[in-house]
Amino acid sequence: MGLFKNRLIVALPLIVIAVIFIFSLAMIPSINPVSHHLPIAIVNEDQGLTASNVNMADTVVSNIQSVTSANSDGEPAMKWIEVGSEEEVKAGLDNQEYYAALVIPEDFSEKQASLMTPDPSSSRVRIYINQGMNASAPSMAEQMLDQAIRGMNEEMRAELLAIFDQQGAAITTKQAAAFASPIVSEVIHANAIGTHSANGNSPVLMFQPLWMASLIANVIFLLVKNKSNSANRNERLRANIVQVFWGAVIALIAGFSFTWFAESWGLHISHFMDTALFLAIAYLAFFLMIAAVFSWIGLKGMVIFVLFLFFGAPLLSFAPELLSPFYRDWILSWLPMRFLVDGLRELFFFRQGLSMNHSTIVLIWIGACGLLVLLASAFKHSRQPEQKQEVEIAHNL
Known part of the structure; x- marks a missing residue:
């Protein structure tokens, strides 16, 4: 058959095994904590x-x-x-x-x-x-x-x-x-978790919708920016600045709407305003971080953040003391979504309002670094071959 003349088709069993192996690594922390x-x-x-x-x-x-x-x-x-x-x-x-x-x-x-x-x-x-x-x-x-x-x-x-x-x-x-x-x-x-808190897992449950929303928003921004085909540095800088300001507006919308949705679905929210503002800060931090990576390597950067999602989700529900040194020190310690979960836990269960605590400060630093890297990408050389592929995707959409 003609299909088997393609090297990718022949190598597909090995590719499937490799994918299963990589994603099965996320199971390890849950097997025997x-x-x-x-x-x-x-x-x-x-x-x-x-x-x-x-x-x-x-x-x-x-x-x-x-x-x-x-x-x-x-x-x-x-x-x-x-x-x-x-x-x-x-x-x-x-x-x-x-x-x-x-x-x-x-x-x-x-x-x-x-x-x-x-x-x-x-x-x-x-x-x-x-x-x-x-x-x-x-x-x-x-x-x-x-x-x-x-x-x-x-x-x-x-x-x-x-x-x-x-x-x-x-x-x-x-x-x-x-x-x-x-x-x-x-x-x-x-510091009782009370009822309507998913048995104390509500902070972990809330990270995935926010993470996916920030990822999808950046994919759309990247495709639209590439479709406009801005080759001039000034045009690219203006586009990045517009992305930052529009991202801030979206962050507020995401923070307040997500808090309202969560409360409507039955989740106990003790501090609505503080929770909404904290979620907005977290969304903007993730948005700018993802935008910074996309601005330099394009849609290939989506693989990084999908892996973050698959490897991070199982770890967030465990205390650091229940993980092996490798997962505790080399993965959990620098996962950006960990600071979202820690901040929500303080808001939900420790009766603390929004403050400049460790989680909030780290998220602000993540957003600030993402902002600088995103703005700096306007001065790099244009990636014409890669942009053409991404423009074709945008046209198909």
């Missing part, structure tokens, strides 16, 4: 027993740290951070310093000692889960802390029963009830 040095705060306010100079909370802390010390890769699963007070912990949770916190009150040892008396009382600890910080890592921290507490309860229950058995003493109803849970944990959700 394990925690690496997940920051967990711990507050030990236990006063101990003055008579025997014993602090039972120290033993509890040591045991919890040991049972949660390693993940399946043999690395520390949690990074325990000692904090002075519960108030400091709450401030750290609001500043996104910890995914969870364990607070041991001052009467912990006293309550533990009471288990051997006729009037027993279970010790209580408080576990704070920083829900808004990530959709998966806080839940993982909660499970690990819960398992650690349950494991300690089983050990303490066995020890208490063994002591009573050796003494030949009878266990009262109150003691039996206390032995069931020598340590009672109270779980408190800090």
Whole structure:
């Protein structure tokens, strides 16, 4: 057949395998996420027993740290951070310093000692889960802390029963009830995600429409600019300036319309104006970045941003501590859409209004660099052969 005389047709199986291989790499972070040095705060306010100079909370802390010390890769699963007070912990949770916190009150040892008396009382600890910080890592921290507490309860229950058995003493109803849970944990959700938030994934869900809108707008701009065939530097500079100003107008339209759509579809938007303006900033940053790349290499640049989409989307829902060093340091750390997701998370779950925080500043810098590169492209040499191909595409449209 004549088709098989074409080299591309013959090489198609290898091309398909290569494409599958490249895009399958995006699956790796989701296959077996394990925690690496997940920051967990711990507050030990236990006063101990003055008579025997014993602090039972120290033993509890040591045991919890040991049972949660390693993940399946043999690395520390949690990074325990000692904090002075519960108030400091709450401030750290609001500043996104910890995914969870364990607070041991001052009467912990006293309550533990009471288990051997006729009037027993279970010790209580408080576990704070920083829900808004990530959709998966806080839940993982909660499970690990819960398992650690349950494991300690089983050990303490066995020890208490063994002591009573050796003494030949009878266990009262109150003691039996206390032995069931020598340590009672109270779980408190800090920066709660609430309802209508896609289980905390709403910031991740919102990046794709904004990203695709900025990409498609730039494709249209590139085709129209090439169709006008501006060979003069001044004409190209004017066209780029018009693109920047029109992009800013579109950014405002995109920000407010997207926020209205999201709220209409049922997503909880606590700060409508701040969210709309932040989305406008993010759209303009992406728009200028894509425009800058297109202005130098044309439609071939679309491959870069499509790959960004496929590789970035699976990573954005994971906390950095759940990723391998390669994906955490070499991909997630510089993904431009990560700053959109982080900024939306602060707006949605941390009750922070629009401000010049880290995410906003980075997006502004991305837009500023894109603006400079886009304007500079007006002074490069004309790409006539490539422009002719893109002009043909524009004519076909």
